[in-house]
Amino acid sequence: MKAAVLEAYREPLVVREVPDPKPGRNGVVVRVAANGICRSDWHGWSGDWPGLFELPHVLGHEMCGVIEEVGPEVRDLRPGMRVIVPFSGGDGSCPWCKTGMAHLCDDPITVGFTTWGGFAQYVAIEHADFNLVELPDAIDFVTGAGMGCRYMTAFHGLVDRARVGAGEWVAVHGCGGVGLSAVQIATALGANVVGIDIGADKLALAKQLGAVAVVDAGESNNPARSVREITGGGAHVSVDALGIEATCRNSIKSLRRRGRHLQIGITTGAAKGDLSVPIDTIVGKEIELLGSHGMPVTEFPAMLRMVAAGRLDPGKLVTRKVALEETSAVIAAMDDYDTLGFTVIDRF
Ligand SMILES: [Zn+2]
Ligand SMILES: [Zn+2]
Structure with a gap:
């Protein structure tokens, strides 16, 4: 698959072929349809969090897409389902996850940081039944992306x-x-x-x-x-x-x-x-x-009801749509706070 790869801190991301991800036993592979570029990507690109991931790395943690492949232990998800990938995921088994607070998980899954993220055509998500949120048909992918992080x-x-x-x-x-x-x-x-x-x-x-x-x-x-x-x-x-x-x-x-x-x-x-x-x-x-850090999946129904009712519209924050190849320039512009609203990658 094609990905924009972070090979050295504060250097341009390199768009190149990398191996296709495979789903783990309880995981899925999502075809990324839209991914917002967030200031946390700038932090990652700048080398602010050196212990969090090894280079080379694929950033991107604010996304939605379509499930492409599911692992053998996945129960509720099927290929073709449209999903939001909240960045603040959990293992599903610690006391925090079990009480609806997976964003505070003892062993967090922070897609785009602890695992490779959505600056790519595909992304693998672990504990997928627990961590993914179905994206209602009425919400388009570009509008939905921001709900994965900001x-x-x-x-x-x-x-x-x-x-x-x-x-x-x-x-x-x-x-x-x-x-x-x-x-x-x-x-x-x-x-x-x-x-x-x-x-x-x-x-x-x-x-x-x-x-x-x-x-x-x-x-x-x-x-x-x-x-x-x-x-x-x-x-x-x-x-x-x-x-x-x-x-x-x-x-x-x-x-x-x-x-x-x-x-x-x-x-x-x-x-x-x-x-x-x-x-x-x-x-x-x-x-x-x-x-405040991220949001647990348990709070999504309330937010999605407000989006469906037209009270909230994350799409109004999207000012620019770009191709994967433009990602690096958008992140570099964040040095000078030179971006407005959400810039979303919608071509991979
Ligand atoms: Zn973010
Ligand atoms: Zn947990």
Whole structure:
């Protein structure tokens, strides 16, 4: 099969033939129909997570497609079924998986990182009965791809972790793919959303997706103060959708008393997982800090019902469709935050 292979960190991906994957006993092979290019791919390409996989490697973790082949122990899946591949999969047998929280699995399967991913014509998925979600016929592949990573991550964070309620103020710091997903989802939940970014195109898209106000963090010296003014004292929930110190601190400082900070963005290799946070603000305002990682398959029915009902539309975040050969250039452009919304590979 054809794949875009990471052979050296921060070098262009090499599109070449690699062996076709075979399904494991409880696994399937999926023909990839659409795969979104996510900032986590940029982290992987940049060498931020050297212990996670060996080179050469095939990235790509935000995909949907059609089941091509099933292993002998697969019960519920058949060739021809359309599926979403959530990146945060599990072994199906640990205490976390057994209580519906496979995204926190003791032995996680993170497709595109712990196994080869979807920058390829085919991908193998282990424990497939447990880890795959059927893609409803009404949802096209390009729309469905984002639900494998960024869109579901925003949904889980806002719904399950931050418990966003109707009428609350939600500030979203960083309007990249996951941030714009958060804008659309929080709006659908009935919240009033403020989008914050330094890119005028990103802020314009945030408004189209439902933000009632936007703050240009480049021109404003103090975006947190702007959010507190717009919201009459601070947001109820504030999201760091990027994972750099400025967005994390601004998010916490955007909150009202008892506000909830939702950390979705992960740090860059330079920060190595640590950011400085305003402790006295957290103490004095009784701020809650919430982390959020992926989404378990158990939460998919709720999200898919909202998509089917037209309340959520991940397709509105897709601004560009590319061929596999263009993947490398899209990832490199993320050095300068020079992508808008979701870019999805739809030709392999
Ligand atoms: Zn991702
Ligand atoms: Zn598990």
